[in-house]
Amino acid sequence: MAIAFDEVDDYYTIADAAGLTLQDGDWCVGIWTKLDDLTGEDYQKLLSNNQLDTNGSMNLYPFETNHAFLSGKWRMNVTDGDGTVCNPTSSSAPGADSKWRLVIMQRDATPQEIQLWLCEANGVASKEGSEPDTDLGAIDGGDWYVARASDGRADLYYGGIAAELFKGDFALTQAQIETLAAGLPIKSLAKQASLTLDVYLPMWEADATLLDYSNNGNDATRSSAPTTTTHPPICTPTKRRRM
Numbered sequence: 001m002a003i004a005f006d007e008v009d010d011y012y013t014i015a016d017a018a019g020l021t022l023q024d025g026d027w028c029v030g031i032w033t034k035l036d037d038l039t040g041e042d043y044q045k046l047l048s049n050n051q052l053d054t055n056g057s058m059n060l061y062p063f064e065t066n067h068a069f070l071s072g073k074w075r076m077n078v079t080d081g082d083g084t085v086c087n088p089t090s091s092s093a094p095g096a097d098s099k100w101r102l103v104i105m106q107r108d109a110t111p112q113e114i115q116l117w118l119c120e121a122n123g124v125a126s127k128e129g130s131e132p133d134t135d136l137g138a139i140d141g142g143d144w145y146v147a148r149a150s151d152g153r154a155d156l157y158y159g160g161i162a163a164e165l166f167k168g169d170f171a172l173t174q175a176q177i178e179t180l181a182a183g184l185p186i187k188s189l190a191k192q193a194s195l196t197l198d199v200y201l202p203m204w205e206a207d208a209t210l211l212d213y214s215n216n217g218n219d220a221t222r223s224s225a226p227t228t229t230t231h232p233p234i235c236t237p238t239k240r241r242r243m
Contacts, residue, residue, distance in 0.1 A: 001228045002032070003206045007044065007159025010226035011148035012210060019167070019198035019216050020049070022058060022078065022139035026171040028106040029058070030186065032232040035160040038072065038096040040064035044158045045149040046103070047165075050141035056081050057141045059149075060105060061156075065095065072096075074128065076105040076116045080137040086114040088129030094118065100232045102164075102181050107133055108171035121233040123182030125174055146220060163232050166214075167199040183234045187213065204231075 005011065014020065022029075033046060043061040050057035059077045063070040072095030077087040094101070102125075104117040114136065116129040143150070146165065147158035166186045180189060190197050197214040206228045210220040 001204050001231045002161050002163035003203045004161045004227045004229040005147040005158050006226070007157045009157065009224040011157065011223050012146040012220040013223065014144040014146070014199065014218055014220045016142045017218055019218055020144055022107070023169050024138040025169065026107055026109050027167070027169050028104060028172055029167045030102060030104040030180070031165045032100060032102050032163045032234065033160055034098060034100045034232065035062065035096040036098050037159055038062060038064045040155070041066040042155060043067065044160070045145070045156045046147065046158050046160070046162065048145045048148065048150045049143060050150050052077050053079050053085055054141070055079055055083050056139055058139055060103065074103065074116065074118060078105070078114065078136070078139055080139050082137055084135045084137065086131045086133060086136055088114055088116040088131050090116060090118055090128035092118065092126070092128060104172065104177060106171050107136070110171070117177055119177060119181035121181060123178050125177040125181050127174070147226070161229055163203040164234060165199065165201040165203060166197055168195055168197045170195050185235055188235070
């Protein structure tokens, strides 16, 4: 299953911890999501740990339908502790097309890039935006919010479905990203490729506490009343257990 957010007051909080820091090196943050509505003139925060362009901030969001220039596009915005900003924006504008997508933000030291990937459930992975990362340092911005801006701004709540949030200090290859998009859970890929996850929230149910199945204790706490809904097109465990 997955979790549906109402764009009004539903969200989850992951309390600040060392494992949430985006290091001065490789890192990756991914989440499955589906959007059915993007009505509005601004954007909706799927992930946030601080306000835009604030030192030590990470934000991921789609632009709403009536945005003047970027309607339907996705953007990641990361700012390090010294104020260096990278904000890759997707080249495509999928908008609210009701398709499940795996959205990945990552820093890959090999090509020295900050990357935004949008991946469809058929295994197609597209690096939609990238910027050089030679000056970007570590990002430590406090609590993470799922489906809400860090400052709680009323018109920036997320109105969509999400599942399978993960974070790790590694960069994925295109082949690995395609495998995830085709349905392999990140937990399985991590085991196969000897990758260490800092956060893994399957988001199977809209429970009061979402357990962190990376075993690092980075659980998420519910606010208001998000609901359980249809799972994204990935392999589903036969039963809920600590993996």
